Amino acid sequence: MSEHQGDLTLSEFLRKNKGKCHLELLITLFLNLLDGIYEIHRQGRIHGDIKTANIICMKKLDGTYQLVLIDFGYSKKIGKLIDNPNSIYTWWFRCWRMFLNEYLRKFPFVKPVRISPIMDLWAFFVSMLHSFSDRSIDFLGFRSKTQEQARQVMSENSCALWLMEKMNKLVFQITDISFIKQIYFVLLNKQGPEQFLKIFNSFGFTLDEPEKMYAEYVEEFHKLRNESPIFGHVKSIFNQTRMCCDKKDADISTILSAMTELFVEILRDGADLSLLDALGMEHIESWLVKLKEILKMIDEIGGIYF
């Protein structure tokens, strides 16, 4: 048997070493893997099928480990339109943006989403969180759902749909999404009635009572946002993390909360920015900085075993 065949996939490795895996080591391995993912992206492609079964935990000659991505069968060029979402990622590693796009396609002005590095990073973070958690912990409740149920939950950005439907009724001349994107942004950031009216005017529409309408829209928008099922999922992620933390001491709880917040941030960005289409590399860089901060924290308290 060659040395190559002796290497385990990350899922096999974690199963075999349950309770013996050092979190610090895992994070270090994942950060190194991120470098590899960046390299693929730099070459203008995404991997397209990142998951623990497609990551090999390779033992190097010096006895240390390295994570290596395998299975480039779904790799795609960045910027390509996704005509068939099932052509990339095992579905529970698929990012929010893809689910949302699939759902929003019922509006004629919503175009298919393009292949973006964020899709790999989403799958990367899901894989990472799976690795840090107990295997029985089901981060998004996905294992107990059918693909259709998960798609419904993940794609229902209530705010976006509410706004699109409302705007579609109000000004049925809409032919592109930029009007909706701008209004969404105004409501999301509570930019005020003047800005709200300005967008309407710039698209050639007038409003009788912009202040009243703005106040109503902001209220409804943020109410929906808080009631959105995705926020329910965020809460359940927190709870599951806490459950995991209960078994350990308070320091671990701090670290896992930090990891969770990181994930929640991605989740939130994935939701809002999919509509605003504004996700740039700066965000990705800032996540990396956060991960490194977490690593430093772990270092300071002397490491944790999972």
Ligand SMILES: Nc1ncnc2c1ncn2[C@@H]1O[C@H](COP(=O)(O)OP(=O)(O)O)[C@@H](O)[C@H]1O
């Ligand atoms: N370099 C490797 N080292 C160890 N195991 C490997 C390696 N390449 C593939 N495998 C094993 O074979 C399985 C399938 O290979 P993969 O390239 O992912 O093809 P598929 O398209 O069938 O998923 C992997 O999940 C892993 O268990």
Ligand SMILES: [Mg+2]
């Ligand atoms: Mg595979």
